[in-house]
Amino acid sequence: MTALLVVALLLVALAGTLVVLAPGPSRQAVTLSVFGLALTVLFVVLQAPDVALSQLGVGTVVVPLMIMLTVQKTRRGR
Amino acid sequence: MSRRARLAMFAVVAAALGAALVLALLGLPRFGSAFHPYGDRAVAVAVGPQQTANVVGSVTFDQRGVDTLGEEFILFGSVIGALVLLRPAPEEREVGVRGAGRVMSSTGLAGYLLLPISLLVGGYIVAHGAVSPGGGFQGGVILASGWHLLYVAGRYAALRRLVPNKPLELAEAVGGAAFAAIGVAGIGVAGVFLVNLLPKGSLGSLLSAGTVPVLNGAVGVEVTSGVVLLLASFLDQAVVLRSIEEADE
Numbered sequence: 001m002t003a004l005l006v007v008a009l010l011l012v013a014l015a016g017t018l019v020v021l022a023p024g025p026s027r028q029a030v031t032l033s034v035f036g037l038a039l040t041v042l043f044v045v046l047q048a049p050d051v052a053l054s055q056l057g058v059g060t061v062v063v064p065l066m067i068m069l070t071v072q073k074t075r076r077g078r
Numbered sequence: 079m080s081r082r083a084r085l086a087m088f089a090v091v092a093a094a095l096g097a098a099l100v101l102a103l104l105g106l107p108r109f110g111s112a113f114h115p116y117g118d119r120a121v122a123v124a125v126g127p128q129q130t131a132n133v134v135g136s137v138t139f140d141q142r143g144v145d146t147l148g149e150e151f152i153l154f155g156s157v158i159g160a161l162v163l164l165r166p167a168p169e170e171r172e173v174g175v176r177g178a179g180r181v182m183s184s185t186g187l188a189g190y191l192l193l194p195i196s197l198l199v200g201g202y203i204v205a206h207g208a209v210s211p212g213g214g215f216q217g218g219v220i221l222a223s224g225w226h227l228l229y230v231a232g233r234y235a236a237l238r239r240l241v242p243n244k245p246l247e248l249a250e251a252v253g254g255a256a257f258a259a260i261g262v263a264g265i266g267v268a269g270v271f272l273v274n275l276l277p278k279g280s281l282g283s284l285l286s287a288g289t290v291p292v293l294n295g296a297v298g299v300e301v302t303s304g305v306v307l308l309l310a311s312f313l314d315q316a317v318v319l320r321s322i323e324e325a326d327e
Contacts, residue, residue: 050132050211050213053211053220054219056216057220062222065226069313
């Protein structure tokens, strides 16, 4: 296990913890995007560029965006 | 059941699951070891007879193409399900985009600058699915999310006009159907579903790997249109649809 891999794994653990600790779903959506980016870095370090690209598109852009829009909609509904 | 009993039950199940996980992890090959029997065979087939430089693309679209066909229809079904759930309810009205909010000019500029770049990158990744990392799915997601930079740039009205629902729905269906049709064509030509029936070309050139780039194109069309439709209906829900009482305010 290289030092780079250890750093990437620690980044994932840190970002994942931030998502759990973030108060409220809209803040979690933003931290989830950071978590997705950390996973992308991990996949690149593990030499899986195909998965990294999927993770980058889905995990850092599409899913957080859908969560943000859903939060926006449900807030207005109250 | 009392809280105590629930906790005791959880402790038993968690201990059993934990023990099973540890046992399974101990049975795995060591991390970073050179023992990859499946990988060795997949790589040999990909760069040998199948002439596919992107070995992952060879596995997903050629050696295990049926799995990918299944995934395509999972995506197809999910998008349709989400669109049905997100359709405007009878008690909702469109209020126009006046409530779409302000955008900082720097954000708008970044959106405009990144729009052509992300569309180009997305198209490149779809087209080079047989040669370099990525492919129809990854490129399609980049194309669809890049398209929505128009929303980030504050041009929601323009984005709404530029998302023609009917053609996109048609494109999503055609993309999925094209994948299945190439599979059926394999039965006609060689008696094997999804067999790689086109000439393989030479390793690493854009049109190598036979059906792999064609299938990537079909997936790219399906994923792009599906994700655009999905994001568009989420945006509609969040930005322009209000309940009747709110719309009257």
